[in-house]
Amino acid sequence: MQQLNLFTESVPVLPITYYPNFLSQELANELYQHCLKLEWQQNQIRMLGKTMPVPRLECIYGDAGCDYLYSNSVFLKPLTWTEALQVMRDRITALTGYKFRIVIGNQYRSGQDSIGWHSDNEPSMGSNPAIASVSLGSCRKFQIKPRDGKPTDFWLEHGSLLIMHPGCQSTHLHQVPKTNKVVSTRINLTFRPHTGAGR
Numbered sequence: 001m002q003q004l005n006l007f008t009e010s011v012p013v014l015p016i017t018y019y020p021n022f023l024s025q026e027l028a029n030e031l032y033q034h035c036l037k038l039e040w041q042q043n044q045i046r047m048l049g050k051t052m053p054v055p056r057l058e059c060i061y062g063d064a065g066c067d068y069l070y071s072n073s074v075f076l077k078p079l080t081w082t083e084a085l086q087v088m089r090d091r092i093t094a095l096t097g098y099k100f101r102i103v104i105g106n107q108y109r110s111g112q113d114s115i116g117w118h119s120d121n122e123p124s125m126g127s128n129p130a131i132a133s134v135s136l137g138s139c140r141k142f143q144i145k146p147r148d149g150k151p152t153d154f155w156l157e158h159g160s161l162l163i164m165h166p167g168c169q170s171t172h173l174h175q176v177p178k179t180n181k182v183v184s185t186r187i188n189l190t191f192r193p194h195t196g197a198g199r
Protein backbone atom coordinates (compact mmCIF):
# COMPACT_ATOMS: atom_id res chain seq x y z
CA MET A 1 0.00 0.00 0.00
CA GLN A 2 1.23 3.48 -0.90
CA GLN A 3 2.28 5.38 2.22
CA LEU A 4 4.02 8.55 3.15
CA ASN A 5 6.11 7.83 6.20
CA LEU A 6 7.02 10.97 8.06
CA PHE A 7 8.59 9.24 11.03
CA THR A 8 12.04 7.75 10.72
CA GLU A 9 14.48 6.67 13.41
CA SER A 10 17.23 8.99 12.22
CA VAL A 11 15.18 12.05 11.28
CA PRO A 12 11.99 12.32 13.32
CA VAL A 13 10.38 14.90 11.04
CA LEU A 14 6.76 14.21 11.95
CA PRO A 15 5.52 11.29 14.05
CA ILE A 16 2.78 10.41 11.57
CA THR A 17 2.17 8.09 8.59
CA TYR A 18 -0.26 8.98 5.81
CA TYR A 19 -1.92 6.37 3.56
CA PRO A 20 -3.70 8.30 0.78
CA ASN A 21 -5.45 5.22 -0.67
CA PHE A 22 -6.19 3.24 2.45
CA LEU A 23 -9.73 2.52 1.17
CA SER A 24 -10.80 1.99 -2.44
CA GLN A 25 -13.13 4.73 -3.70
CA GLU A 26 -16.02 2.24 -3.64
CA LEU A 27 -15.41 1.25 -0.01
CA ALA A 28 -14.85 4.86 1.02
CA ASN A 29 -18.18 5.84 -0.59
CA GLU A 30 -19.97 2.99 1.21
CA LEU A 31 -18.42 3.87 4.56
CA TYR A 32 -19.27 7.56 4.06
CA GLN A 33 -22.94 6.65 3.46
CA HIS A 34 -22.90 4.43 6.56
CA CYS A 35 -21.36 7.19 8.66
CA LEU A 36 -23.95 9.77 7.61
CA LYS A 37 -26.49 7.57 9.42
CA LEU A 38 -24.56 7.38 12.72
CA GLU A 39 -25.94 9.11 15.83
CA TRP A 40 -24.48 12.58 15.50
CA GLN A 41 -24.77 15.04 18.39
CA GLN A 42 -24.32 18.76 18.71
CA ASN A 43 -22.33 18.94 21.95
CA GLN A 44 -21.63 22.03 24.04
CA ILE A 45 -18.14 22.93 25.27
CA ARG A 46 -17.17 25.19 28.18
CA MET A 47 -14.14 27.38 27.43
CA LEU A 48 -12.88 30.55 29.12
CA GLY A 49 -15.99 30.68 31.31
CA LYS A 50 -18.40 30.44 28.34
CA THR A 51 -20.53 27.58 27.06
CA MET A 52 -20.73 27.31 23.28
CA PRO A 53 -21.61 24.72 20.63
CA VAL A 54 -18.71 22.53 19.48
CA PRO A 55 -18.06 23.71 15.88
CA ARG A 56 -18.83 20.30 14.31
CA LEU A 57 -21.07 17.31 15.07
CA GLU A 58 -19.68 14.39 17.06
CA CYS A 59 -20.46 10.76 17.74
CA ILE A 60 -18.75 7.97 19.67
CA TYR A 61 -18.89 4.18 19.37
CA GLY A 62 -16.83 1.62 21.26
CA ASP A 63 -16.49 -0.89 24.07
CA ALA A 64 -18.86 -0.61 27.03
CA GLY A 65 -17.45 1.48 29.89
CA CYS A 66 -15.00 3.40 27.68
CA ASP A 67 -16.48 6.80 28.47
CA TYR A 68 -14.52 9.77 27.18
CA LEU A 69 -14.20 13.27 28.61
CA TYR A 70 -12.25 15.92 26.68
CA SER A 71 -11.28 19.50 27.47
CA ASN A 72 -12.66 18.77 30.97
CA SER A 73 -16.01 19.64 29.49
CA VAL A 74 -17.45 17.36 26.80
CA PHE A 75 -18.55 13.93 28.01
CA LEU A 76 -19.05 11.20 25.41
CA LYS A 77 -20.59 7.79 26.21
CA PRO A 78 -19.93 5.16 23.54
CA LEU A 79 -22.71 3.44 21.66
CA THR A 80 -22.15 -0.20 20.66
CA TRP A 81 -19.83 -0.66 17.65
CA THR A 82 -21.58 -0.93 14.30
CA GLU A 83 -20.32 -3.80 12.16
CA ALA A 84 -18.80 -1.43 9.59
CA LEU A 85 -16.88 0.50 12.25
CA GLN A 86 -15.63 -2.74 13.81
CA VAL A 87 -14.43 -3.99 10.41
CA MET A 88 -12.56 -0.70 9.89
CA ARG A 89 -11.01 -0.87 13.38
CA ASP A 90 -9.77 -4.42 12.74
CA ARG A 91 -8.38 -3.48 9.32
CA ILE A 92 -6.33 -0.64 10.82
CA THR A 93 -5.08 -2.93 13.60
CA ALA A 94 -4.04 -5.52 10.98
CA LEU A 95 -2.10 -2.83 9.08
CA THR A 96 -0.47 -1.04 12.02
CA GLY A 97 -0.51 -3.38 15.02
CA TYR A 98 -2.21 -0.67 17.10
CA LYS A 99 -5.33 -1.63 19.08
CA PHE A 100 -8.39 0.57 19.57
CA ARG A 101 -11.38 0.52 21.91
CA ILE A 102 -13.34 3.58 20.78
CA VAL A 103 -13.94 5.61 17.64
CA ILE A 104 -14.91 9.28 17.81
CA GLY A 105 -16.55 10.75 14.71
CA ASN A 106 -16.36 14.38 13.66
CA GLN A 107 -18.72 15.71 11.02
CA TYR A 108 -17.69 19.00 9.40
CA ARG A 109 -20.89 20.27 7.74
CA SER A 110 -19.21 23.18 5.92
CA GLY A 111 -15.96 25.13 5.85
CA GLN A 112 -17.10 26.89 9.01
CA ASP A 113 -16.89 23.66 11.03
CA SER A 114 -13.43 23.04 12.42
CA ILE A 115 -11.25 21.77 15.26
CA GLY A 116 -8.68 24.16 16.74
CA TRP A 117 -5.06 23.49 17.77
CA HIS A 118 -4.97 20.71 20.34
CA SER A 119 -3.40 17.40 21.25
CA ASP A 120 -5.35 14.31 22.22
CA ASN A 121 -3.85 13.66 25.63
CA GLU A 122 -6.85 12.61 27.71
CA PRO A 123 -5.72 10.25 30.51
CA SER A 124 -8.46 7.74 29.58
CA MET A 125 -6.39 6.75 26.52
CA GLY A 126 -3.39 5.80 28.67
CA SER A 127 0.07 7.20 28.03
CA ASN A 128 1.39 7.77 24.50
CA PRO A 129 -1.68 6.66 22.56
CA ALA A 130 -1.55 5.81 18.86
CA ILE A 131 -4.52 7.40 17.07
CA ALA A 132 -5.77 6.40 13.62
CA SER A 133 -7.78 8.90 11.61
CA VAL A 134 -9.89 7.96 8.57
CA SER A 135 -11.15 10.76 6.30
CA LEU A 136 -14.31 10.59 4.18
CA GLY A 137 -16.07 13.10 1.96
CA SER A 138 -14.70 16.56 1.21
CA CYS A 139 -10.97 17.15 1.41
CA ARG A 140 -9.91 19.48 4.26
CA LYS A 141 -6.59 20.93 5.31
CA PHE A 142 -4.99 19.25 8.35
CA GLN A 143 -2.13 21.06 10.06
CA ILE A 144 0.37 19.61 12.50
CA LYS A 145 3.20 21.38 14.34
CA PRO A 146 5.71 20.78 17.12
CA ARG A 147 4.51 22.57 20.29
CA ASP A 148 6.96 25.41 19.63
CA GLY A 149 7.37 25.06 15.86
CA LYS A 150 5.90 25.78 12.47
CA PRO A 151 2.89 23.95 10.99
CA THR A 152 3.04 21.47 8.10
CA ASP A 153 -0.11 21.24 5.95
CA PHE A 154 -1.71 18.06 4.57
CA TRP A 155 -4.84 17.55 2.52
CA LEU A 156 -6.73 14.63 3.97
CA GLU A 157 -8.38 12.85 1.06
CA HIS A 158 -11.53 10.71 0.82
CA GLY A 159 -10.57 7.17 1.89
CA SER A 160 -7.23 8.14 3.44
CA LEU A 161 -5.75 7.04 6.76
CA LEU A 162 -3.48 9.15 8.96
CA ILE A 163 -1.69 7.48 11.86
CA MET A 164 -0.47 9.62 14.74
CA HIS A 165 2.13 7.41 16.37
CA PRO A 166 2.78 7.06 20.14
CA GLY A 167 4.44 10.24 21.42
CA CYS A 168 2.85 12.51 18.80
CA GLN A 169 0.30 13.88 21.27
CA SER A 170 3.06 14.91 23.73
CA THR A 171 5.25 16.67 21.19
CA HIS A 172 2.83 18.00 18.55
CA LEU A 173 -0.46 19.87 18.14
CA HIS A 174 -2.88 19.48 15.24
CA GLN A 175 -5.96 21.18 13.83
CA VAL A 176 -8.46 21.32 10.95
CA PRO A 177 -8.91 25.08 10.43
CA LYS A 178 -12.01 26.86 9.14
CA THR A 179 -12.03 27.76 5.45
CA ASN A 180 -14.03 30.32 3.48
CA LYS A 181 -13.95 28.01 0.45
CA VAL A 182 -17.21 26.25 -0.34
CA VAL A 183 -16.76 22.69 0.92
CA SER A 184 -19.39 20.08 1.56
CA THR A 185 -19.53 17.52 4.34
CA ARG A 186 -16.41 15.80 5.61
CA ILE A 187 -16.47 12.95 8.10
CA ASN A 188 -13.47 11.99 10.17
CA LEU A 189 -13.20 8.87 12.32
CA THR A 190 -10.51 8.74 15.00
CA PHE A 191 -9.88 5.26 16.38
CA ARG A 192 -8.37 5.45 19.86
CA PRO A 193 -7.20 3.20 22.69
CA HIS A 194 -8.88 3.41 26.10
CA THR A 195 -7.83 2.10 29.50
CA GLY A 196 -11.42 1.01 30.17
CA ALA A 197 -11.36 2.83 33.50
CA GLY A 198 -14.20 5.25 32.71
CA ARG A 199 -13.33 8.83 31.80
Ligand SMILES: O=C(O)CCC(=O)C(=O)O
Pocket residue numbers: 104106115120133142156174175176188190
Ligand atom coordinates in the same frame (compact mmCIF):
# COMPACT_ATOMS: atom_id res chain seq x y z
O1 LIG B 1 -10.79 15.84 11.54
C1 LIG B 1 -9.61 15.56 11.66
O2 LIG B 1 -8.91 15.18 10.73
C2 LIG B 1 -8.92 15.71 13.01
C3 LIG B 1 -9.80 15.34 14.17
C4 LIG B 1 -9.12 15.60 15.47
O3 LIG B 1 -8.14 16.29 15.54
C5 LIG B 1 -9.65 15.02 16.70
O4 LIG B 1 -10.71 14.36 16.67
O5 LIG B 1 -9.01 15.19 17.75
